[in-house]
Amino acid sequence: MSRDAPNIIDQAIAWHLRQADMAATEWEAFVAWLEVPVHAEAYDRVTLLDRQIAEVRFPDPAPLPVAANDDAPRHRRWWPLAGGGAIAAALVLGLTMPSVFAPAAADHVYATRDGERRDVRLADGTQVALNGGSLLRVSGDDPRRVALDSGEALFHVVHDAAHPFELRAGNQVVRDLGTTFNVVHSGARIAVAVAEGSVLFQPDGAQLRLGAGQAVTMAADHRLVRSTLPTAVIGGWRTGDLSFDGTPVGEVAASLRRALGIDLRIIGDLSKRPFTGMIHVTGAADRDVPHLADLIGATWRRNGEGWVLAQRDAATP
Incomplete structure (x- = not known):
């Protein structure tokens, strides 16, 4: 060592x-x-x-012997680890x-920086495409037990009815029923979209089955929003095509950060505004950031090496 x-x-x-x-x-x-x-x-x-x-489980400590001249037994206090x-x-x-x-x-840890992508093949044959800014952990004891701690990933799972594939995102669980599905874990927000087959999403222990073309988003307050979308757009980030349906602008900006590897900041309440539409990422921030600003009705400016988006009436010089 x-x-x-x-x-x-x-x-x-x-x-x-x-x-x-x-x-x-x-x-x-x-x-x-x-x-x-x-x-x-x-x-x-x-x-x-x-x-x-x-x-x-550590054993309880044995009581100390009591001296004959003690008025009352004294017990040593065992403080828990905290x-x-x-x-x-x-x-x-x-x-x-x-x-x-x-x-x-x-555990095996796979990580990417913003603007970087990585393809991972697990021991069972399952294929995982990691988007930028992602962290994936795979159990060293069982390759069919994985956790997406942050970021975005597209999973193409080898089906095994006797041994279902399990993905954890935060405290929530997605069980594969033989499928291809995309997961975004950004802060307290989790979004699952199914391209093929079906998955069982278990938000807070519930049982929510999603089939091809179906998606669900869990917000920070654990509110669930279900939606449908063309299967062709699921995992579209691999080819630069980003699709959004009522997604907060803050999460749209996070998707652009993952794709481009840039510092992109949102000013004011603009981050909460919902956005529906598609964005094609060219890979050139000086094109893609102004294009996003036009789509959401915002202003943009350079800030050193980064970018700032703001509402038009809240723009700063």
């Missing part, structure tokens, strides 16, 4: 603890950090140990004492 290993483990623990609250710029830094093989290996070990620690520091300590303990836990395969 190199002399830098403890420091890398500390970094992996820090990234793991921060994930739930990371901003977009932090996700970009995390993806860049993961691209170093030793970093990805360390992060896999941390996530594995965290999962194992959660599954272990907070990031305790979790980090537990992870470090697990990483330095691997024999305490039963061995298990680490």
Whole structure:
């Protein structure tokens, strides 16, 4: 083990603890950090140990003996682990004492930066196309158990009735019934669209079956909106064709960020305005951003290396 290993483990623990609250710029830094093989290996070990620690039940402490001259029994107080520091300590303990836990395969992590795409073939033959700004985790024990922590992916699943494919996005579950489907996980918003076959979407434990051409979006407040769309447009981001149906402009901008790898900011309430339509991304931000601004009735301006969109009556110089 190199002399830098403890420091890398500390970094992996820090990234793991921060994930739930990371901003977009932090996700970009995390993806860049993961691209170093030793970093990805360390992060896999941390996530594995965290999962194992959660599954272990530690025995209750035995009571201390009471001295004969004590007026009343005294019990040592055993404080439960709480907070990031305790979790980090537990992870470090697990990483330095691997024999305490039963061995298990680490998750495989696949990540892309904004503007980057990646195709992944899982051990069962399932094919996954990752859009930019995405993070996918595949169970090391079962390639048919995956999690899309953020971003967008198109799944072409090998059907196995005896062993259904399961995707987690946040706390929600999508079970494949033999299909091709697209998933977007952006903040608290989750969108599922089916191109072939069918899936069983289980929002908050419910059972919602979606067939080809059907889609559902779960908003931050867990409100569900169902829709239908041509199957040909599902996963259209692979060829630069983005399709939206009542999608908040903020999410439209997020799609453009994933496609172009640019800093695109929305000012004011424009991000909440719904947009329906199609956008063809050419790959040139100086064309695509003004085109989006025209479609949504907004103004645009350059801001250093980035771009800013605003409502026409709220434009800034």
